[in-house]
Amino acid sequence: MAKRGYHHGNLRQALVEAALHLIEEKGPTGFTLSEAAKTAGVTPAAVYRHFAGREDLIAEAARQGYEIFADVMQYAYESGQPSALAAFEATGRAYLAFARKYPGHYIAMFESGISVNKTPELAAVAQRARDVMERAATELSEHIPPEKRPPASMFSAHVWAMSHGVVELFARNSPGSQSPFPPDDLLETGIGIYLRGLGLIDSDQ
Template sequence: MPKRGYHHGNLRQALVEAALKLIEEKGPTGFTLSEAAKQAGVTPAAVYRHFGGREDLISEAARQGYEIFADVLEYAYNAGKPSDLAAFESCGRAYLAFARRYPGHYIAMFESGISVNHSPELAQISARARGVMEEAAKRLSEHIPEDKRPPASMFSAHIWAMSHGVVELFARNSPGTQSPFPPEDLLESGIGVYLRGLGLIPPDA
């Protein structure tokens, strides 16, 4: 097999891309560094020139995923302006879209067991992604009387958890958990129920 990583001139990225493919196929703990090296077309020893071990390789895949995720959330948030409600709902839909478009990154970020504090770079970019959701929640929650207003971090965490649940149960073909409704509809209706409970949108007629 040709040594594609060396020919590309970017072995580090070739290994990340190999890991992402293996993560999609086998899960974050279902492959070895040797398999990643073989996928990238290099020897196992070459991996250690760039990564201390499998966790470091998965951490880099997660870091790149969070970078894409933060960009996607920022784009969605800005696309929904000037309506605070539209911007917030757009962020929820962007979460689902990201999970579908980048499954390897998503798994590395949320299902690998790698802490966001594994490296300063990972911690920084994950905080940026959370910050977009919190800003969207903060802007929207300003429409609620202050004495009834939840903290923006709690507000955004609720929607993050709901989005994650829809992805895990219904958007990634989990066996035995197929829903009669599209994941987008489940998420939209769930967010609607939550926002009605906070008085941010009127009840159904």
């Protein structure tokens, strides 16, 4: 494979992009810092000017992924306004779209074993992404009688878990797994069943 190289002064980002490529190709534990350096077109020693180790490099890839993810979720949320239902459903679909478009970032964020609390910057941007979905859940849950209303954090976590499950099982070519329906349809109908159970949409919708 040809070396990717880097622009002067942007070695740090070149290494992140090299890591993203290797993460997609080999998984988060399937490459070394030396391979990342080679892919970026620099010596292994150059890596340590910016990252203490592979985990730090992957954590930066995850942080950048969460930045993109939070922006995607925010855009989806705003695109559904002023309907609280449309905004909420859009955030679920955005999760699936992000996983497809940014597989390296997705793996770094959710499959690398890197804690979102590894750095304050990573924790902050991960929280920003969660806040978008929780805000959408809060607005939608206002239509539920208070005595039947789940906490917004639980509400959003349910849909996050559903979205994540569809991605992991059926949208990322898991070995031996084949969806009987398109992932988008699975997620949309799953969210529909959940929202009907809360009385937020009519049974015939």
